[in-house]
Amino acid sequence: MNVWVLLAVNSMAYGGLLFLLSAGFSLIFGLMRIPNLMHGSFFMLGAYFGVTLLNRGINFWLAALLSAAAMAVIGGVIERTLLRRLAGQELPQVLLTLGFSFVIADLCLMIWTGDPWQPPTPDHLRGVVTISGVIFPIFRLAILAVAVAVLIAIFLFSVWNQSPKPAIYATDIGQQRTETLSDGTLMTLNTNSLVQVYYSNNARNVHLTRGETYFKVTHDPDRPFTVIAGDAYIRDIGTEFSVEESAAGVNVKVASGRVCAGASESLVSGRGTVLSAGEMATVSSGKVQRISGRNVADALAWTEGRLVFSEDRLDYVAEQFNRYNPAHRLRVEGPVAKATPVTGGYDINRYDEILRLVRAKSHLAVIQDGNDWVIKSKN
Secondary structure, eight states: OHHHHHHHHHHHHHHHHHHHHHHHHHHHHHHHOOOOTTHHHHHHHHHHHHHHHHHTTOOHHHHHHHHHHHHHHHHHHHHHHTGGGGTTOHHHHHHHHHHHHHHHHHHHHHHHOSSOOOOOOOGGGOSEEEETTEEEEHHHHHHHHHHHHHHHHHHHHHHHHOOOSOEEEEOOTTOOEEEEOTTSOEEEEOTTOEEEEEEOSSOEEEEEEESEEEEEOOOOTTSOEEEEETTEEEEEEEEEEEEEEETTEEEEEEEEEEEEEESSHHHHHHTOEEEETTOEEEEETTEEEEEOSOOHHHHTGGGGTEEEEEEEEHHHHHHHHHTTOTTSOEEEESHHHHTOEEEEEEETTOHHHHHHHHHTSTTEEEEEETTEEEEEEOO
């Protein structure tokens, strides 16, 4: 029996130590989406700092506090100066942090050599206790107690921060839908769109899976409103805006107020690109590119059941109408027909208005092919 007690307590103490080593990595990856492969190297570097301070006569707990603070400063500098530039790019983050782990390991080997260092155990952690007739060092039990305390703290944090099951809203091709969320925010889904709404005690997150959605946000500084689409994060600063998934990236259109756009949640919280009313941008491959030459009010006319064009190519116009009219699709063939400019405002369901415009152009022909309409040059 004593053997089983000995194995159980020693296993739990060792497991607690491994948990403390791994918990930081899990938190950083879970909250910031950074695969920090230099996490273990920071533990090693902090331990060497602490031992060096102990050898200089500094109190054990003060040495532990100072070494932890030093690691926090070094980690903060690396995150601010390097990792933020790679926000949302997992492979470059892996390579960078792996490279730093090798650098830190070589520095520790150069400065402290490869010989083992055995720091003295603090007086109040020396001694033993007896459990079921088996003697255990107090120090090992202290490690287990710290691990349990950290586990409870993480559990309580996750319970406080957890979101209920998401509310899912969707539209089919040709449909539009307006919903009022629990905080008063108005959300209008465009054709063929899907969003998942996660509200918690301290955050409001909306995941746009496909299509386009327009938001009129009820501002709450204690619960930031964030739209997540692909690798793009768009945070409300009291505004009305639209987010659209497209082949070129995630398009953001601001009708009023301001939003902060970036390629990760940490970037939005700190150094994202601020877009004001009347501005548009595309978030793609970790970069925010402003769009010029387009009117935001025209781009958001779909919220009023209209599509507005200004010298847009006919193939683009047909593509937009086809999003709402799958039963009567417009097909534009040939480079001349595709490049024909179109200007005007049209009802999203009145494809016949476009056909009437096209028929008025002398160089274009309209041919019916079943339920579809083919537009091509007469020459």
